Amino acid sequence: MPESEPKPRLIELVDPGAGQGWKAVLKNGKSVVVHEIPVPAVEAAGAVPRIQRLFEHRHPALSPVLAWGTDPNGLWVAVEPHEGVPLGTILSRGPLTPPAAAALGASLLSGVAALHEAGIAMGGFGAAAVRVTGNGEVRLAGHPAGAVRGAPSQSDLRADVRSSGMAICAAFGVDPAGAPAPPNIPPGLVVTMRSMASGAMGPAADRAQGALREMASALLAPDRMTAAQAELATRAGGREMPSITPFLPKTEAPAPAPAPTGTYTPPPRDETPLPAAASYEPPPRAPEPQAPSQEAIPWAPYTTTPPVAPAEPEPPPTPLVTSPPPAAPEPPGSTPPEPSPFATGAPPSWDTPAAVETPQEAPPSPAPAATEWDPVPAPMPPILRQQEAAEPAAAPAHTSSAQQTWTPVATPAWTPGGEPAATAPTVTAAPEAATSTVPPSAPARQPSVARPSDREPGERPGWLVPAIIAVVLLLLIGAGTGIYLATRPGNSTAQVTPTPTSTSKTSPKVSPKASPTAGGTGPQAVPTYAPASAAPVTSVAFCIASTHPCAGVRASEYTSCKINGPCRVMVELKFSSPQRGTVGFMLKFFDRCTGTTTDLAGNSYVPPGYTRVDLLKVVSLPTGAKSAALVAVSTSPAAAASTPLLLGSSDTC
Known part of the structure; x- marks a missing residue:
């Protein structure tokens, strides 16, 4: 059977608490009291997870479960031999002070909320279940018996909150039925504890605890909590908190009484000069x-x-x-x-x-x-x-x-x-x-009237407005200059010049001139290597200052090629959508006299989402040609050809 340790042997019987109990000693040598809870085997097996949770996760406001186990008769638990003094015994000698009562209520509701979170409800409890230890700690006892009740119902949870409210009202000395409360208790706190005692607060113990802490925040200050714990420890030991009145000397009390009376006499003296102030009326001034x-x-x-x-x-x-x-x-x-x-x-x-x-x-x-x-x-x-x-x-x-x-x-x-x-x-x-x-x-009074000389309204200096206008003009001119410098074509010297613009201007395309047909000694027509556009490529063109200028390209970077010599080309690639993959091109050199095509290496680039990319490439053209054409063909993401760039003679070979 599941258990934390074997059931200890009986040493001495004690008064029954939640079932039968006797004194025993655990394996670790700790003296305990064992309580048997007779329940059917099925209910005992269902209570094992809840009892085990109480054993493993102890709460300071709950009496600890030191050992537990099951047997054919039901469930047994081992608790401390002295769980504290019942609250009813303490309150039989009178209610607690407001700080001590507030501390007791906060601890009690904390323990009830921990029980509800563990899936245990006691279904209500009395003043004997609330214990106060010798060091002033408040604990709830008898809760292991609630572990065998099964899943708690709303009525059981509400009954626990009501019992907590009744205990708090008794600690404060407040009648839950609505009789006048002591004047030293805040009205809001009285309403809160009565709501808990009547069941209006609901079944949520954490909500009741939050309401109590909010209304008794002043009473739950750290300094007052320390004094409250000391008072609870004193009351649990069967003693009462000593009154400070006997320590005050009785002879000194009447002595301060005459002092205030002496201090109150001067106020009338201060009031007597007020009529003297009235003596300064005009009649006396006439003889003065x-x-x-x-x-x-x-x-x-x-x-x-x-x-x-x-x-x-x-x-x-x-x-x-x-x-x-x-x-x-x-x-x-x-x-x-x-x-x-x-x-x-x-x-x-x-x-x-x-x-x-x-x-x-x-x-x-x-x-x-x-x-x-x-x-x-x-x-x-x-x-x-x-x-x-x-x-x-x-x-x-x-x-x-x-x-x-x-x-x-x-x-x-x-x-x-x-x-x-x-x-x-x-x-x-x-x-x-x-x-x-x-x-x-009369003349003495006239200068007093004439003292306020006519004041001229202060005006701002005349140069202030022109100065403000000049400053505003300078700021506008500076802003315009900055905008112009920021938006003018860049002077980047990089070979790859990507331009992230979503609204690229459509550049005029150079329509290919009709070449003379092959025959005789005339140059041949340039073949078509790829269509002019292929999605997402919308156009491929050489950047030429006279026929196809490209924005942001310097004059020294435009396409400049000579037949049988070096060639610098700036190819503009435009796309219908932003590109984030590799884009590139290659060059096709066509000898119009012999009809042969030579592939030349191009350039590539990976843009971060551009719709237009300008790529620079310097190549060496094949030698021996008299009439040739250069065509740029995009290699990725699709193949599209540019208009042929004619080199050399266009009439004869």
């Missing part, structure tokens, strides 16, 4: 033109002409002058017609802060006049003209005519105060600082 107030300093020299006003210095303005620059725009309101405020206004022309206090003293005397000056800060330029005119009354007239654009209301305000000449210029000094602040702001 203190810088332009410096431009008012050049106006002070004009007010220096009436420095008589400082003769009335009052104590309040003097300490105010010493103060640093408060807001300068407010002094315009401090312009009462009384002489005392005018005297105080002279110092503020240099330092605007002094004018800030003057409005406080001024309101009791002329409150309405101050109100008129606030809206009318423009009379400053006319006042300068008044200083030049030295008349206070004339000044208002000029102001009204020149500065009507500002406000004509300013003229009546100046008329009552025009009596003191010295006081009028001092009053002008105060508005100067205020009014000067407004005009300089």
